[in-house]
Amino acid sequence: MRFENPVPLSEIAALIEARVVGDSTAFATGINEIHQVENGDLVFVDHPKYYDTSIHSAASFIIINAEHEVPEGKALLIVEEPFEAYLKIVSSFRPFQPSMDAVSATAKTGAGTVVMPNVYLGNYVTIGANCVIYPNVTIMDYCTIGDNVIIQSGTVIGSDAFYYNKKTNRQAHYKKMTSCGTVVIEADVEIGAGCTIDRGVTGVTRIGAGTKMDNLVHIGHDTLVGKNCLFAAQVGIAGASVIEDEVILWGQVGVSKTLTIGRGAVINAQSGVRSSLKGGASYFGSPAVPAREKMKELVWIKRIPQIWERLNKS
Amino acid sequence: MRFENPVPLSEIAALIEARVVGDSTAFATGINEIHQVENGDLVFVDHPKYYDTSIHSAASFIIINAEHEVPEGKALLIVEEPFEAYLKIVSSFRPFQPSMDAVSATAKTGAGTVVMPNVYLGNYVTIGANCVIYPNVTIMDYCTIGDNVIIQSGTVIGSDAFYYNKKTNRQAHYKKMTSCGTVVIEADVEIGAGCTIDRGVTGVTRIGAGTKMDNLVHIGHDTLVGKNCLFAAQVGIAGASVIEDEVILWGQVGVSKTLTIGRGAVINAQSGVRSSLKGGASYFGSPAVPAREKMKELVWIKRIPQIWERLNKS
Amino acid sequence: MRFENPVPLSEIAALIEARVVGDSTAFATGINEIHQVENGDLVFVDHPKYYDTSIHSAASFIIINAEHEVPEGKALLIVEEPFEAYLKIVSSFRPFQPSMDAVSATAKTGAGTVVMPNVYLGNYVTIGANCVIYPNVTIMDYCTIGDNVIIQSGTVIGSDAFYYNKKTNRQAHYKKMTSCGTVVIEADVEIGAGCTIDRGVTGVTRIGAGTKMDNLVHIGHDTLVGKNCLFAAQVGIAGASVIEDEVILWGQVGVSKTLTIGRGAVINAQSGVRSSLKGGASYFGSPAVPAREKMKELVWIKRIPQIWERLNKS
The missing domain is CATH 3.40.1390.10 (MurE/MurF, N-terminal domain)
Incomplete structure (x- = not known):
């Protein structure tokens, strides 16, 4: 901040x-x-x-x-x-002073932008030109949206980071680290319905230009998403990870925190990314490994009964 | 009820x-x-x-x-x-008599509580002191929220149980078991954006004091969540399960119905809990087993080609 | 269209x-x-x-x-x-001419239907008799809802298809294929809270009579869901798949695009359906295979250490 x-x-x-x-x-x-x-x-x-x-x-x-x-x-x-x-x-x-108007007087929208009914735009929200913000979307304070962005219904931009302090044994409970960061959504991004994009704790959660997300996608605090990425429905990315340009995450993929997925990587549906992955390759599994390796593994597993039989014969 | x-x-x-x-x-x-x-x-x-x-x-x-x-x-x-x-x-x-005001005249909020725009508070909703209810939240009839609770945008508290009757062959279709239960959220709980917490069918869905949930979490009817639990994004818990105190569920974990997860258990991301698990241990996999066991299993699977080779040599 | x-x-x-x-x-x-x-x-x-x-x-x-x-x-x-x-x-x-009224003047609702506060009903939306549309629901233009349908809070019906054109190398980025299709929800359907159902690209996304869905379910564009199906929470179905009558998908199941799941199939929780499956059987795993086969496989994997030991002895 x-x-x-x-x-x-x-x-x-x-x-x-x-x-x-x-x-x-x-x-x-x-x-x-x-x-x-x-x-x-x-x-x-x-x-x-x-x-x-x-x-x-x-x-x-x-x-x-x-x-x-x-x-x-x-x-x-x-x-x-x-x-x-x-x-x-x-x-x-940065005291919490929520706007009690559905669209704050300090929110700004560019030429040609349509803000539909039941939308909430918080204080100092800035939206570029030619955007469509569908009904029942919430955009919280200080978030910035570029030109030609589409945000579908029910999506929440700028919810607080899921970030708590419980280091010491003196505390019996979790203590919230107040978020004072923001979300920046660059030009030509499309975000599906029912998504949630958390603000940075103190910094920025960024969605790069041209990236497209399907419905019910979760992006954690301080995550940096590159340009022209494609995220299918129900993908979830934990906090502070880096997703480089042109990465494709298929449906229900989960990505852990503070790791990097390299440019152009493709992660198959339902995979779980637990550590950084190099770009330009395809991955599968939970934990995710190179897709070919996983496919071979599935074949090997099917051979165990055959191994068992041979062992019994020998 | x-x-x-x-x-x-x-x-x-x-x-x-x-x-x-x-x-x-x-x-x-x-x-x-x-x-x-x-x-x-x-x-x-x-x-x-x-x-x-x-x-x-x-x-x-x-x-x-x-x-x-x-x-x-x-x-x-x-x-x-x-x-x-x-x-x-x-x-x-308990006839269905929905309030047609966005905030029912019978809803009560405590001192210092902020209810932001586009929120729906149903009949007889009670909210404690010093809470923040973010925009576009829905809290249905009879739900009770304690002090110092934060509920982020788009979240739904008190949706109907997913509970149908199709026992007999006389019925070709599912018949809804009308929900008349409620949701109780205790003090110091924080619920992320886009979550859904179903009411009990006749009883209570309870979220214990100090528990924190990230975004897009689903809690089924009659589930009892203990104190100071931590649920990461996209966790889903089916109906009538018991999650004891200080349990941690990482991202996209799924939990089946009517089981118990013991105090302090940690369930790794994307795991699927199909039966009760003891507290104080770490679990992984779908179905979830002790994490060390799962990790060993992954190593054993990688040895199958080596086993195959030795078998061919012998 | x-x-x-x-x-x-x-x-x-x-x-x-x-x-x-x-x-x-x-x-x-x-x-x-x-x-x-x-x-x-x-x-x-x-x-x-x-x-x-x-x-x-x-x-x-x-x-x-x-x-x-x-x-x-x-x-x-x-x-x-x-x-x-x-x-x-x-x-x-079919130019984009969004209604700026929360309930469009061209939207129609049948006798006995309750539309609760903060709901958005777009142009030419038609809702049958005796329905309940809970708060903060969004139903976009041209969608059709049958009689006795329940749609719980926060759900979005008729969001745009996640469908982009990036065939040629001339384009550096994804180009949206504008949706002009619609969603048809037949009689006696119940849809949970926080769900998203995309419209067809040019055709229809259909939810068959009597089907029941739990919360946070995603249904992709042009998907055809049969009658009396049951989808548990956080299920996701990609575009243009066919789910025949009486299929049960348990929690967090993912289904790929353009495939068919046969009548009465049961898919266990967290499974990933990557290709068409025959009806009348039970499946498990990611990728999903017949449940008995998967269960046997899990048993075989546990035998690898034993195989290893015997091999070392021999």
Whole structure:
């Protein structure tokens, strides 16, 4: 999430009651997760295992729960509970102020775009030209839709990330990591009926230009979908995965989180992708393996009775 | 289903044209399925196989299609078609009288709760404090939502049970068993976008406190979900199953009806649970087995060609 | 798609700038895909492989991109881009003119039918008697619903087909084949919450009388579902398949396109149907095979370690 204007680090420090180590006169331009950080960003870390990665990431300001060396030009904000500090910053700089109008006064739609009845467009939603938004669609705050996009009925764009914190044994329950990210849908995308596309936790869930999705497809938070992909009905993609250009996922395929499917890969129906797959090839199975390998395996399995018989004869 | 006030058994008998065997001066407090009955309830049974279970259940009054001995303090209501009698009682005591206002005048919401545009709240819906009900959500009659609950867009709470009667060959088609049950969602639950949670047929579908669900999850009628469970996207649970506390179901897991998953069990993505599973362990596969067993099996399958080769050499 | 009135072939030819070979004084009654054509129809073909099938189909008028012999009583309409010609005809004879009223003035509902709040009924939607259309349902233009039908909340009837043209290398992207077909839901059907039923591309997606579907079910374009079928939650059927009468699909079953499942077949949960299956039998697995065969296979797989051990001993 980018702040509307750069914010003095001292203001952030006061808000979260942090002790600053390093240059406290700097300005923060936003707050992001470790995978999404840019120069000028705040990031938070609460486990020693990730201290070094966070401090040496692109982030300029690290909210942390311990003393640590800090590189030139960066600053630490030391607090007891970095996760609580994150929540405080998000609720302060992007408070939940839902539009109670079905179409927010701050939502914008381009020329030739049709928004049908019973649609909800939240605050600062931007829709390009020549789009059709079918009845009963919901597009939540800050989402951006390109030109010539079709979104069919019942679909939800910008639902919150499914992202909870339950690291410590002190907590008996899951604690929500408030989403302050967004969804960007590029030009010429078509999204079927009854789909759900979650916003990024702090960053962007992106659907690349020309991609087409059938009905009841789920796209998790921070997932990056390339251009001209084809997703059949009931496909589900967990959070923060990368689907490169021209990937085809057939019906009911499931894709795990934080992996990459290479350009032009084809995943057969009902397959389960549990780790990254190279592009330009066809896959099948749960877990998914190269389709030819899976097909051979099915043949081998059919030979077991024959093996058993030969063994008994020998 | 509980009647608003206890009803004289004679009134029920007149309604369904039943002959009473036993104490006809008693009062019935409700009607329920055999799995949900309590003292004071009516229950119905139309197959000799279930006569004994029904008569010796907690139910006080048994709608039945044959003469039978009856224990002290209970009564039989003898009719030709017990299922039709059930339908008559439900349509008489809980008739379908849908609110034609988007938010029924009898729906109640607690302090700090936000109900966004295009939401439908049916008759006698009760929502606690500090909840957020996102746009285009539907909550049907009599459902109860606790405090601090988040329900994301497009989700449906209290749809009818998928429950039909086709026992006899006399019927060419499925006959709906009218739902008169409800859904109870406890405090601190979060439900993603596009989910569907069916009401109980006569009893309750319950989601325990602190449980979190991702998008496009289906929960069947009369299912009891424990506390602090985590269900990833596109999970589906059939009717009347019990999911104990702290169970994790990963993406696209399917769970059959009337089984139990024990406390703290973890079911890997795309698994299919066909029978009860013990808690505290990890499972995988369709049908689901202990995850280590499944992983070993996948390794063994890869050895078949090697076995074949050795057999040919020997 | 049937035209409102028969259209002179010369008018069609002028619209798509085609050269007519054959009788140009005829009248066209509609336009359809090759699988749906009837006498009097236009059809289009752009690949030599399908020239003969198209010309000798029931269609009377063939939009084609080459010279060809033409049978007595038929005519060719020769254009450079038959697919573009199809799009022109559809947008001319069934232009996208969405109703901006939640319930179109041209929608009709029968006696005793209840349409609840937040429902969208498009142009020329027809609903029979004694139906219940629950909140937040969307029914798009020209769909037809029979008597005694129940459609639960959030369901979408008549979303566009997921059908794109990417045959030639000249195109870098997918081009939408505009849907001009419809959905017909026969009497006594019940459709759960959050389902999606796509319209036919040019023809009809049909749900046969008495069929019951649970929640989050997807039915692809031009699929023909028989009478008294039962589909459990999260079932998905791709386009143009035929599901005969009394078929049962249990939860999360996936069915590929353009195949047939025979009368009374039962497909176990999570199975994947990749080719046609005969009726009257039970199937399981992905790909689905006879259930007994699959069960035996699972037993054989468990014997591999034993085989391995014996081989090592011998």
